[in-house]
Amino acid sequence: MANTILVGAQWGDEGKGKIIDVLTEEADVVIRYAGGNNAGHTVLVGQERYILHLVPSGILRPDKLCVIANGVVIDPVSLMEEIQGLRRLGVKVDRNLVISETAHVVLPYHRELDVARENRQGRHKLGTTKRGIGPAYADKAARVGLRMLDLVRPEVFAEKLRRRIRENNEVLRAWGARPLSYRKVLQEYQAAGSFLQPFVANTVALLHQAIAEGKSLLFEGAQGTFLDIDHGTYPFVTSSNTTAGGACTGTGVPPNRIDRVVGVMKAYTTRVGEGPLPTEDAALGDLLHSMGREFGATTGRPRRCGWFDAVAVRHAVRINGVDELAVTNLDGLDTLSTIKVCLGYRVGRRQYDIPPADVQELSACEPVYAEFEGWCTSTQGARSWKQLPTKARAYLKALEDLVGAPIRIVSVGPAREQTIER
Ligand code: GDP
Ligand code: IMO
Ligand code: MG
Numbered sequence: 001m002a003n004t005i006l007v008g009a010q011w012g013d014e015g016k017g018k019i020i021d022v023l024t025e026e027a028d029v030v031i032r033y034a035g036g037n038n039a040g041h042t043v044l045v046g047q048e049r050y051i052l053h054l055v056p057s058g059i060l061r062p063d064k065l066c067v068i069a070n071g072v073v074i075d076p077v078s079l080m081e082e083i084q085g086l087r088r089l090g091v092k093v094d095r096n097l098v099i100s101e102t103a104h105v106v107l108p109y110h111r112e113l114d115v116a117r118e119n120r121q122g123r124h125k126l127g128t129t130k131r132g133i134g135p136a137y138a139d140k141a142a143r144v145g146l147r148m149l150d151l152v153r154p155e156v157f158a159e160k161l162r163r164r165i166r167e168n169n170e171v172l173r174a175w176g177a178r179p180l181s182y183r184k185v186l187q188e189y190q191a192a193g194s195f196l197q198p199f200v201a202n203t204v205a206l207l208h209q210a211i212a213e214g215k216s217l218l219f220e221g222a223q224g225t226f227l228d229i230d231h232g233t234y235p236f237v238t239s240s241n242t243t244a245g246g247a248c249t250g251t252g253v254p255p256n257r258i259d260r261v262v263g264v265m266k267a268y269t270t271r272v273g274e275g276p277l278p279t280e281d282a283a284l285g286d287l288l289h290s291m292g293r294e295f296g297a298t299t300g301r302p303r304r305c306g307w308f309d310a311v312a313v314r315h316a317v318r319i320n321g322v323d324e325l326a327v328t329n330l331d332g333l334d335t336l337s338t339i340k341v342c343l344g345y346r347v348g349r350r351q352y353d354i355p356p357a358d359v360q361e362l363s364a365c366e367p368v369y370a371e372f373e374g375w376c377t378s379t380q381g382a383r384s385w386k387q388l389p390t391k392a393r394a395y396l397k398a399l400e401d402l403v404g405a406p407i408r409i410v411s412v413g414p415a416r417e418q419t420i421e422r
Helices: 016-024 076-088 108-124 133-142 154-174 182-199 203-212 245-249 282-290 310-320 359-364 390-403
Strands: 004-008 029-032 041-045 048-052 065-068 097-100 217-220 260-266 269-271 304-306 324-328 338-347 350-352 366-373 407-411 419-421
Touching (some): 004 016, 004 310, 016 041, 016 260, 029 203, 076 182, 097 182, 097 203, 108 133, 108 154, 310 338, 338 359, 338 390, 366 390
Parallel strands (some): 004 260, 029 217, 065 097
Antiparallel strands (some): 041 048, 269 304, 338 350, 407 419
């Protein structure tokens, strides 16, 4: 398989985990390049449902190498628990997982600051996952972050942590939050550090070695295009570059070693957290929630739901350079007699065919919809393009025309086998 970047083309939770699991079959190395344990990637294998937060979804296929690269921010305690949890389920995690020595560490003060800032913002809160992601990336940019190579050297870690806790406690106190105990944090994080130490290495060198050996690389995006710190609906975004460019800076693999970009999108739209969602539709949300679908994999929050937004995805196709699309959750629309698709936005007489950068303006946008006839039959058993109802195929063909990239994979259920390769 060609070296492939897989990105979410919407607001996250597009079904990246499932598609990664499918594509991993033909890859040698699977690499997470951005985000942290704010991500929740669900993979169903047989009867077992795995939710991966930091470990690449490729781990569920034996003999694949998985890498957590430099662009990721790692909560060591959370990662340790995730590895232990996977092992309890019989998943092999030892030499097949490598963690970048230069990935930044998420510490308890990041989580506390994340929570405290959200509380202070009141109705202007972002609805973060409260995992400390924003403050951890802020420290990285401010050049006061601790990295994995610090964490795994107990004396270095003890010294750096002392200074960081002192400073962050001042802020926490000023914000009326409880300061942290240096001793407690040190103990807990040194233990996690010694657990993770055998996994830590120079992943840039390792990935270039893999490329030299002709291995194929699969870059597992987290979050989605409109949560990107530069290209998303700022400030209602996460704090990393979730788009395709992030795969290069987040791993040290240069752009000319990338062969293909796959964009993953749902057949409709979801978003969890605050911020504009032009095609949001409460009735569609009620329907999907009543089917037990669209609850967050990380926080359990019900996801906001809306119709497919071709304006947004067309933009995502452009900025990620999407060569191929994977559409998931087609079966979510199985019971609808009419399905809407957003073709453009309008504010008064003004029309938009790309999302406006200002969230106030985006929030004011009214979607301009086209309506499609629903197929009103289950697609979950379809295993080939031909087995899909004619109206479902017409819907998918319209989507690819509207967004400007071909659909190569259609997913009609959470299981591996519920996947159609066209
Ligand atoms: P990710 O963050 O992009 O990996 O997506 P999540 O795992 O957070 O959310 C996607 C949800 O949709 C999970 O519960 C998946 O099991 C589920 N899923 C993925 N593809 C399909 C599909 O085609 N049909 C159905 N019914 N569920 C799917
Ligand atoms: P996966 O990889 C959906 C959202 C949060 C919030 C915003 C900022 O599973 O698709 P953060 O904790 O990152 O500071 O929160 O981003 N968010 C996600 N939404 N899927 C995700 O990851 C997300 N990761 C963060 O809900 O709105
Ligand atoms: Mg998710």
